[in-house]
Amino acid sequence: MKKIVYIILSTILMIPFGINALEIEGLESKHVIVYNLDESKIIYEEKSEEITSIASLTKIMTTLVAIESIDDLDEKVTITESMLNGIPYDASVAGLQVGDVLTYKDLLYSSMIPSGADATQALAISLTGSISNFVEKMNAKARELKLENTSFANTTGLDTSGHYSTAKDILSLLNHALENKTFKEIFETKSYTTTNGIILKSTLDYYNKTLNYDLSFVKGSKTGYTGKAGLCLATLSNIDNTNIITITINASYEDRNKNVKDLNRIYKSLKSNYIKVNIIEEGDILTTLETKFAKELNTLIRSDVNITRYIEKPYNEDKVKIEYAGEQVISSTTKKGTEVGTIKVYYDEELLEEIPAVISDTLHFSVFNYLKENIIYYVLLILIVLGTIHTLRKTKRAKNFN
Numbered sequence: 001m002k003k004i005v006y007i008i009l010s011t012i013l014m015i016p017f018g019i020n021a022l023e024i025e026g027l028e029s030k031h032v033i034v035y036n037l038d039e040s041k042i043i044y045e046e047k048s049e050e051i052t053s054i055a056s057l058t059k060i061m062t063t064l065v066a067i068e069s070i071d072d073l074d075e076k077v078t079i080t081e082s083m084l085n086g087i088p089y090d091a092s093v094a095g096l097q098v099g100d101v102l103t104y105k106d107l108l109y110s111s112m113i114p115s116g117a118d119a120t121q122a123l124a125i126s127l128t129g130s131i132s133n134f135v136e137k138m139n140a141k142a143r144e145l146k147l148e149n150t151s152f153a154n155t156t157g158l159d160t161s162g163h164y165s166t167a168k169d170i171l172s173l174l175n176h177a178l179e180n181k182t183f184k185e186i187f188e189t190k191s192y193t194t195t196n197g198i199i200l201k202s203t204l205d206y207y208n209k210t211l212n213y214d215l216s217f218v219k220g221s222k223t224g225y226t227g228k229a230g231l232c233l234a235t236l237s238n239i240d241n242t243n244i245i246t247i248t249i250n251a252s253y254e255d256r257n258k259n260v261k262d263l264n265r266i267y268k269s270l271k272s273n274y275i276k277v278n279i280i281e282e283g284d285i286l287t288t289l290e291t292k293f294a295k296e297l298n299t300l301i302r303s304d305v306n307i308t309r310y311i312e313k314p315y316n317e318d319k320v321k322i323e324y325a326g327e328q329v330i331s332s333t334t335k336k337g338t339e340v341g342t343i344k345v346y347y348d349e350e351l352l353e354e355i356p357a358v359i360s361d362t363l364h365f366s367v368f369n370y371l372k373e374n375i376i377y378y379v380l381l382i383l384i385v386l387g388t389i390h391t392l393r394k395t396k397r398a399k400n401f402n
Contacts, residue, residue, distance in 0.1 A: 029250055203221075218236075240270075287343070338359045
């Protein structure tokens with residue numbers, strides 16, 4: 001079922017959006033996409049389908065593939081020299097040393113929180129025997145998820161030929177990864193201490209303190225930087241009780257904070273231009289239907305659910321439209337809770353939800369209404385009976401006369 005849902009989501013994300021309803025001024029990042037996770041809806045995008053280097057956003061895939069390859073998160077791994085070979089001096093590392101003994105869980109957190117290239121290589125080699133074997137699994141996963149503009153050549157995200165993706169593909173990847181409970185827990189963790197005492201701190205927390213921004217709305221994040229990819233950032237945020245995924249790639253490195261500044265600009269723009277609204281509340285009357293042979297002249301169809309949407313300001317109740325399709329007259333014998341049709345709820349001509357139309361009231365049979373509605377039939381029946389009796393009597397008198 002999850003695979004079907006993901007294929008549908010991937011199809012949605014492949015639909016081009018040429019015009020952004022939302023305008024965000026002053027973004028430094030060249031590739032941007034902002035996505036309403038709760039409603040599966042792109043809010044804003046800029047060059048989101050252009051291929052680009054992705055730096056340590058790569059580790060979203062590395063970590064996910066590792067999680068799916070691990071049988072026991074508490075299994076121990078000894079760090080070897082081969083696991084640390086080839087890591088440039090300026091790459092982000094967790095601080096692993098040859099001979100360290102850590103659990104797979106430690107290595108997963110070390111890969112994501114401080115963006116440790118040493119941890120990602122340790123995962124790759126311990127799980128598949130070599131980095132190249134692990135990269136093959138990463139590319140196989142990309143094909144499975146239909147990330148058609150994505151290719152991996154390493155586990156770290158360091159710039160190299162054949163290693164690239166797009167903001168939209170990274171969004172699809174992160175959206176899928178967040179369905180994994182272990183990945184989501186790691187992604188949303190700000191600090192962690194490994195079993196051998198290494199203290200890991202979120203890179204975003206460092207930037208937060210440097211800039212003195214309030215980033216409390218950010219639930220989880222992955223930062224990245226290389227010369228080609230520039231500053232990158234993938235976040236899951238809660239803004240007005242709405243889950244928002246933001247991917248920004250290729251902001252210049254002039255002050256090391258432009259990706260975080262972009263996130264702050266996006267946050268302020270959403271706060272200024274969007275609002276979370278209960279379009280329909282549980283218990284709201286959706287439509288009224290006539291009854292037949294009941295003491296109650298009408299019966300109500302009420303909503304069994306809240307229909308809430310994150311929409312552009314200002315909210316206008318006049319744009320809400322409700323369409324009912326189903327039985328038009330409800331019999332007194334229809335029980336409370338019976339589904340009699342469907343309700344479609346629209347806002348600004350967009351279909352928000354289709355829900356069952358269910359009888360909300362208990363109906364009671366009315367003899368008076370039954371007789372009233374059928375009086376003509378009873379009158380006709382009486383006339384027919386009387387006519388028949390009269391005819392029979394007339395016939396009998398005629399026979400007796402003869």
